[in-house]
Amino acid sequence: MGRHSATCVAAQQRASRHGSQASIGRVGLLAVTLGVGAAVAGGTAVAHADDSVGNDRGTAATRSVASTTSATAVDAGPSVRAFRRTGKKASVDTAVADTSVADGPTSRPRSVRKNARPVLALLKVVRQEFETAADRRAERAAATTDVEPVTPAPTDQVSTQYGSIGKWMVEPSGQISDYGGQREDGKSLLEPVNIVIVDTKSTNAFQARLRLNRAMRASGFPPQPIHTGGFRGIINGKAYRQQPSGLLQGYSDNVFFETNNHGRIFGPAPVATPGGYVWSGTFSEEEWGTYQGRPAHLYVSSNVARDALAAKMVASGRATCAGQIALDNAYTTDTVTTGDHDGHAAVLILT
Structure with missing residues (x-):
């Protein structure tokens, strides 16, 4: 009794995306620092700070700023062009003096105020980039957070139209059945309920058991030997013994030493509506093999x-x-x- 389980995890590109966003933020911040410093020193120098920006995501904004400030530098005269060729500070001072008109004794040159506007625009763009990157990182973190499911308990039940159906096949010890202690990739193999059978015609528990066994035999699932027994299932808060009730028997569609679909059924419990009974069951496909060097039934599938x-x-x-x-x-x-179990039970209504 072993289990097949296959899980794939693909999450290898998050680091590269995060790194590129961090790089963009750093370059944008450098652009703001250089731009603001240039605006304080002299108006036309802002064009050189904007030209050095390497942020691909802010290309449109930075080109707009660069073109505006470059136009101002051309109008300033040959001294600015000389500054670009020689890098002499005197050229910058001359350019500012030639293109500035004072509004009063304490006013800044008009060109400085004009060239500060593109810097503020660039600052706004870069700030938005920071905020957008932070929002995206938060969204990815929320989307990729794995929430560990609550640890299952033997008494877990789900309310349905047929009553409260227990989720698990329970061992005589009261624990969730774990396929005889077999493990898959170091994990315990839990055995879930995946069948619900409703009998609307039986008037007592004896008749319900008789009708169930007749239906199982007619469907090719008679009681078969060499299957562990003594299990229970919970319905409406009460633990019911398994059917078939014979020693080391389970319902199966083939002999124990060949691949077969087998299981146990628990009940009968009165249904929520007047008259009739409800059963729950745990079925799985198994194959004959060895586990830790001993003969055993190995898990194949629950859904099959x-x-x-x-x-x-x-x-x-x-x-x-x-x-x-x-x-x-x-x-x-x-x-x-729970192997390939999908969390659902098939509902069968006895005729």
Whole structure:
């Protein structure tokens, strides 16, 4: 009894994206620092700070700023062009003096106030880049946070139209059945309920057991030997013994030494509406093999066995299918797994 479980994790590109955003933020901040410093020193020098910006995401904004300030530098006269060729500070002072008109004794040159506007625009763009990058990092962190499911308990139940159905097959010890202690990738293999059978015609528990066993035999799932027993299932808060009740028996569609779909059914419990009974069951496909050097039934699939039982009962005319109900009992964590079980139970109505 071993289990097949396959999980793939692909999350290798987040680091590169985060790194590129961080680089953009650093270059943008450098652009702001150089631009503001140049604006304080002299108006036309801002054009050189803008030209040095390497932020691809802010290209449109920085080009606009650069073109505006470059135009001002051309109008300033040959001294600015000389500054660009020689880098002499005297050229900058001359350019500012030639192009400035004072508004009063304490006013800054008009060219300085004009060239400060592109710097403020650039500052706004870079600040928005920082805020956008931070928002995206927060969204990714929220989307990729793994929330560990609550640890399952043997008494877990789900309220349905047929009553409160227990999620698990329970061992005689009271713990969730774990396939005889077998492990897959170091994880415990839990055995979930994946079948619900409703009998609307039986008037007592004895008749309900008789009708169930007849339906199972007619569907090709008679009691078969060499299957562990003594399990229980919970319905409406009460633990019910398994059917079949024979020693080391389980319902199965093949002999124990070949691949077979097998399981146990628990009940009968009175249904929520007057008259009739409800059963729950745990079925899985298994194959004969060895585990830790000993002969054992190895887990193959939960969904295959569930669907096989439903199909054969409907084909036999002993039941109709009422779809599936969600039991929320599929787990794959660092410590436990339910194999390929999808968290749903097939509902069969006995005819």
